[in-house]
Amino acid sequence: MDWGTSSDDAPTISGRRSDSLSLGVRVALGVAALISLTVLGMLALLTSHERNNFIADRQELLSTVIRSDGTRLGDKINDVRKGALFLAQIPSAKMLASTVTWVNADSRETWSRRMQDLFTAFAQAHHEYFQIRFIGIADGGREVVRVDVLDDRVVATP
Numbered sequence: 001m002d003w004g005t006s007s008d009d010a011p012t013i014s015g016r017r018s019d020s021l022s023l024g025v026r027v028a029l030g031v032a033a034l035i036s037l038t039v040l041g042m043l044a045l046l047t048s049h050e051r052n053n054f055i056a057d058r059q060e061l062l063s064t065v066i067r068s069d070g071t072r073l074g075d076k077i078n079d080v081r082k083g084a085l086f087l088a089q090i091p092s093a094k095m096l097a098s099t100v101t102w103v104n105a106d107s108r109e110t111w112s113r114r115m116q117d118l119f120t121a122f123a124q125a126h127h128e129y130f131q132i133r134f135i136g137i138a139d140g141g142r143e144v145v146r147v148d149v150l151d152d153r154v155v156a157t158p
Contacts, residue, residue: 076128083126090118112145116156119147123154 021029119132127149134145146157 079126079128083122083129087119087122087132090115115145116147119145120154120156123147123149127152 115134119134123129123132130149132147133143136142136144148155148157
């Protein structure tokens with residue numbers, strides 16, 4: 001081997017500096033770097049594409065769930081509205097709601113018991129209610145009849 005010196009007095013092999021790379025090695029390293037960058041770029045694009053697909057799928061699923069929940073909620077609201085209209089049309093409710101002056105307390109108690117019986121039967125048939133009340137207009141907004149549903153039991157409150 002030919003030990004020479006370079007301009008910076010570092011020993012060289014065959015007159016070349018030891019830290020310089022051949023053209024072939026530099027080209028190979030450059031190609032490897034380009035391939036690595038290309039692979040990383042493709043992975044980033046695939047990850048972005050998969051993420052976008054995942055988000056689109058979740059948005060579609062969420063839209064379906066929201067439509068379904070909205071339909072069920074609308075049905076429940078409609079059921080409650082129908083129940084309220086039914087209870088308002090009961091003859092006992094119409095009698096209590098009117099501004100009739102009660103002849104005696106017994107007649108009022110009789111009507112209140114009838115309303116409690118009707119509300120109790122209605123609450124037993126419609127488990128979605130937790131309380132049914134009748135608020136009297138003639139009594140200044142006082143609660144006249146109330147039925148509570150407690151632990152699957154219907155309790156009439158005087």
